[in-house]
Amino acid sequence: MKELIDRLAVNHSLTREELHRLLEQPEASLREYAALRAREQTLRCFGKRIYIRGLIEFTNVCKNDCYYCGLRRSNSLCRRYRLTETDILACCEQGYRLGFRTFVLQGGEDGGFSDATLCRLVETIKSRFPDCAVTLSVGERSRAVYQSFFDAGADRYLLRHETADSEHYSRLHPEPLSAKERKRCLYDLKEIGFQVGSGFLVGSPYQTIDHLCSDILFLQEFKPQMIGIGPFIPHRDTPFGSFPPGDLELTFFLVSLLRLAHPNALIPATTAVGSLAENGRECAILAGANVVMPNLSPPVHRGDYALYNNKLSDGAEAAESRALLDARLAAIGYEVVVDRGDYIER
Numbered sequence: 001m002k003e004l005i006d007r008l009a010v011n012h013s014l015t016r017e018e019l020h021r022l023l024e025q026p027e028a029s030l031r032e033y034a035a036l037r038a039r040e041q042t043l044r045c046f047g048k049r050i051y052i053r054g055l056i057e058f059t060n061v062c063k064n065d066c067y068y069c070g071l072r073r074s075n076s077l078c079r080r081y082r083l084t085e086t087d088i089l090a091c092c093e094q095g096y097r098l099g100f101r102t103f104v105l106q107g108g109e110d111g112g113f114s115d116a117t118l119c120r121l122v123e124t125i126k127s128r129f130p131d132c133a134v135t136l137s138v139g140e141r142s143r144a145v146y147q148s149f150f151d152a153g154a155d156r157y158l159l160r161h162e163t164a165d166s167e168h169y170s171r172l173h174p175e176p177l178s179a180k181e182r183k184r185c186l187y188d189l190k191e192i193g194f195q196v197g198s199g200f201l202v203g204s205p206y207q208t209i210d211h212l213c214s215d216i217l218f219l220q221e222f223k224p225q226m227i228g229i230g231p232f233i234p235h236r237d238t239p240f241g242s243f244p245p246g247d248l249e250l251t252f253f254l255v256s257l258l259r260l261a262h263p264n265a266l267i268p269a270t271t272a273v274g275s276l277a278e279n280g281r282e283c284a285i286l287a288g289a290n291v292v293m294p295n296l297s298p299p300v301h302r303g304d305y306a307l308y309n310n311k312l313s314d315g316a317e318a319a320e321s322r323a324l325l326d327a328r329l330a331a332i333g334y335e336v337v338v339d340r341g342d343y344i345e346r
């Protein structure tokens with residue numbers, strides 16, 4: 001099995017059959033070996049530098065009804081909010097002072113923010129903070145709208161494919177959402193020129209090893225600049241409220257495999273891994289991640305951006321606690337840097 005890891009480190013791809021073999025009950029020694037090789041790879045591309053992105057969760061209103069997500073429109077218990085442009089700019093001001101040079105505007109698919117409003121917002125942020133990158137994560141749009149976001153100055157776009165398998169996708173999302181449309185969005189974003197982030201949920205209901213192989217193969221083909229994966233975590237007020245959470249060890253193993261397949265991709269230690277384990281973020285970094293995305297949203301609203309239960313937004317996850325984050329990453333030998341942290345073709 002270690003030979004497969006070595007091959008992945010050299011060729012950056014494996015076949016479905018090979019991935020199957022790796023993912024069927026990987027032993028601890030194999031996971032450790034993959035993490036070791038992944039760390040070597042990260043070190044070669046990035047040294048011990050960790051990039052930070054300030055996450056601004058600017059609206060929790062969503063027209064979609066994804067079965068796993070606490071922001072789904074049918075969740076009447078979710079207390080909805082929208083930040084104003086002034087709120088968002090204040091988050092950026094604070095983030096800039098704290099050393100953030102990337103702002104990630106993430107939200108539900110909220111018709112309350114028109115495409116033109118989002119373009120204006122991007123323009124304003126880019127003109128006030130010309131040395132910063134703006135990442136959007138606002139779901140599925142037409143190609144023309146994506147182009148207008150790009151023309152307004154947005155640099156990057158995050159849109160996880162969630163699961164690459166069409167049938168599995170339909171078990172996680174009601175119509176009209178489809179894997180085909182999600183992938184259309186991703187290819188449009190890439191062709192337009194965004195640095196694109198994709199990724200998937202680990203351990204989502206009904207997921208099989210074959211689905212995970214499809215996810216890795218899709219990413220091998222799509223070659224995103226950023227890859228975000230995280231365990232599914234149940235939210236009690238969704239149809240998936242009683243499913244178990246995804247497995248953290250499997251998530252870390254997948255981070256290592258993805259690092260080996262995508263040597264210079266930007267891979268975050270996601271909030272979900274930090275939410276399931278106190279040292280989750282550190283474990284993800286030691287498995288090959290090189291980005292963290294602390295929360296810059298106004299603290300008063302953080303609890304309402306509840307994708308799942310017990311979502312972390314305090315401690316080192318809070319942008320204002322940068323010193324704590326720096327100390328925790330220094331303790332495992334890594335350094336947080338003030339840098340846009342763009343994708344670099346090598």
Ligand code: SAM
Pocket residue numbers: 068069070071106107108109137138139140158159160162200201230231232233234235272307308
């Ligand atoms: N609306 C945008 C979109 O669709 O990409 C961005 C917001 S969406 C809430 C951000 C991400 O949250 C999704 O890509 C999904 O993977 C993740 N997410 C939602 N519910 C989750 C859950 N129960 N457990 C783990 N991650 C979840």
